Amino acid sequence: MKYKNVKHSILLGIALLVSFLINLPRVLQLNEIVGNLSDSFAQVTIKDVTIRTVFLFAFSWLVLQFNSNWKFSYVHLKIFSRNLITITVNVVLFFVAVFLFVFVHQKLTGANMYSSDKGLLYFVYAVVLLILVFISRILRYQIIRQDDVAEKELLKQQSLKNELEALKNQINPHFLFNSLNSLNSLIRDNKPATTFVNKLSFMYRYILQSGSEDLVALEEELKFLESYIYLIKTRYRDRFSVEIDVDNRILTETMPALALQLLVENAVKHNEISVSNPLLVKVYSNNDFIVIENKIKPRTTFVDSTGNGLVNLDKRYQMLKKKSIIISNNNQKFKVKLPIK
Numbered sequence: 001m002k003y004k005n006v007k008h009s010i011l012l013g014i015a016l017l018v019s020f021l022i023n024l025p026r027v028l029q030l031n032e033i034v035g036n037l038s039d040s041f042a043q044v045t046i047k048d049v050t051i052r053t054v055f056l057f058a059f060s061w062l063v064l065q066f067n068s069n070w071k072f073s074y075v076h077l078k079i080f081s082r083n084l085i086t087i088t089v090n091v092v093l094f095f096v097a098v099f100l101f102v103f104v105h106q107k108l109t110g111a112n113m114y115s116s117d118k119g120l121l122y123f124v125y126a127v128v129l130l131i132l133v134f135i136s137r138i139l140r141y142q143i144i145r146q147d148d149v150a151e152k153e154l155l156k157q158q159s160l161k162n163e164l165e166a167l168k169n170q171i172n173p174h175f176l177f178n179s180l181n182s183l184n185s186l187i188r189d190n191k192p193a194t195t196f197v198n199k200l201s202f203m204y205r206y207i208l209q210s211g212s213e214d215l216v217a218l219e220e221e222l223k224f225l226e227s228y229i230y231l232i233k234t235r236y237r238d239r240f241s242v243e244i245d246v247d248n249r250i251l252t253e254t255m256p257a258l259a260l261q262l263l264v265e266n267a268v269k270h271n272e273i274s275v276s277n278p279l280l281v282k283v284y285s286n287n288d289f290i291v292i293e294n295k296i297k298p299r300t301t302f303v304d305s306t307g308n309g310l311v312n313l314d315k316r317y318q319m320l321k322k323k324s325i326i327i328s329n330n331n332q333k334f335k336v337k338l339p340i341k
Contacts, residue, residue: 051105225260243282260338267294279295323339
């Protein structure tokens with residue numbers, strides 16, 4: 001998943017504001033608007049205020065940039081590792097910034113800092129660090145919320161578009177089913193042809209019904225797959241077969257509609273099917289997955305394919321099940337694992 005970055009102009013503005021506000025009392029003292037902050041602290045000079053402002057600005061920008069943008073480069077790691085890296089980097093930034101400030105300040109001003117000034121420096125930078133981390137979380141939340149609103153609006157527009165398309169095509173299903181019924185009456189004495197038409201009619205009806213449902217039961221998917229297998233075997237006969245071995249205990253689990261058919265069709269489309277090279281597709285359950293597997297026998301003829309089938313299926317799984325499909329291509333076997341729970 002690609003994360004959108006917080007705009008650099010926003011981070012620069014916040015960093016500048018923080019450095020200005022923290023050093024405001026010294027600026028006021030420098031201009032004799034207020035009295036001395038404390039006799040125990042180092043004398044306030046233009047050079048002193050400039051160094052403090054520049055260092056605090058740089059520290060603030062780095063902390064904001066890391067916690068708002070950079071840390072999402074390792075978002076793929078486990079949560080413990082992510083948190084450990086985030087905390088470590090923030091702590092390192094804190095101590096390096098304070099150490100460098102003390103070193104540069106003493107070099108440029110020629111004056112040693114009092115222990116009380118160093119203690120206050122550590123306290124100020126620690127407070128600023130906590131505030132900036134909190135601000136970073138707010139900035140990230142705003143981006144997530146904006147993306148969520150934009151996505152919902154896009155889905156709303158797509159839904160309206162789909163409804164309009166459905167209204168335009170509502171006569172087509174009735175026409176098709178009437179045509180299939182008429183065809184059935186003409187071939188009534190031909191049992192294989194009648195079965196073929198009935199399977200086709202069932203498949204089309206299932207596709208229409210599943211169009212209004214995001215998730216369907218595995219049992220329904222297997223029934224639909226059996227009808228699809230019958231149609232394919234009508235064409236390829238003994239050159240094509242499917243072995244199904246699914247645990248009955250998971251038949252009520254749900255999955256995106258037409259997922260199994262898509263993967264079997266993918267195997268048919270991309271592999272050679274002949275007498276010398278018959279195609280066997282295995283569909284079986286394995287722990288919390290349904291696995292579709294076949295030996296790789298690439299077609300030598302042109303395959304008309306967009307190449308987006310598996311990508312779109314994975315996106316549907318991420319949206320509907322919050323999980324991803326697993327694809328492997330090892331030992332001349334193509335295997336797709338679909339999360340079922």
